[in-house]
Amino acid sequence: MNNQRRNVLKTGTGAAVLGALAAAGIIKPGIALAEWNKAAFEAKSMADTLKALGAAQPTDSKEVQVTGPDIAENGAVVPVGVTSAIPGTTLMAILIEKNPNALAASFTLPAGTEANVQTRVKMGQTSNIYALVKAGDKFFVATKEIKVTLGGCGG
Template sequence: MNPSRRTALKTTSAFATLVSLGIVTQSQAQAAVDRAGFQVKTLADALKAIGGTPAASDQITVISPDIAENGAVVPVGVSSKLPNTTEMYLVIEKNPTPLSCGFTIPAGTLPEVQTRVKMGQSTHVVAVVKADGKLFSASKETKVTLGGCGG
């Protein structure tokens, strides 16, 4: 079975179970899956969907390779040293839909996340962190090569 299909089935069945037990409503389950911010087409619109223009911070570390040989699977992440970090977002500047992922960080949790994203071309990976109700960001450029040849 395709890993993405398996993930979709697990997620859908988990939300269906929660709805059937009355733990969450159907609209809450839908809101957790579908967010309008993930459909915007520009970096500025993605930042607006997150909550506005963030201030630069040296307390945020973007985890991304300098050179990615395979743009289909690029490991990226973000870690924050800011106190009271509640949300983290990864924005891939030149992707067709720049807002790649968002994470809610529960209190008492280490504010560090990692995932894999698809990148069509060399671009900046922007990490946006919400801490104490304010937005902060850091970015790192990642070059995507064609076949690992630097093209």
């Protein structure tokens, strides 16, 4: 089924359909395209990543939750989630302390969106996972350690 979707998009029909949906106002270009913070995704250290995101000193918060398994049997596919009960949450990011690049995922949330994201990340080794949340002009963080038994970042 995934191959069918890819083939439709490759033929140009998919692009035409997306164009028609955008023209009709059903989808908006900003929704379909992700924002790319190149400096944050290329940063090697946690401090550099936080600086690139504009979050030099995030505050610990019990209103931010990072979820994932206590032990990941395969570091190549680790399910991780972030939820925020902080009103006005506009950004959620997942950072992995011991990965070659700390920033694993970043999500920009439009106003009125439920602050809950789920994804899968690669982890090269046991590490702390940080859920970074922006609400207003402030950044908040929560941490969870996930133990990895089989490496995922080239391991």
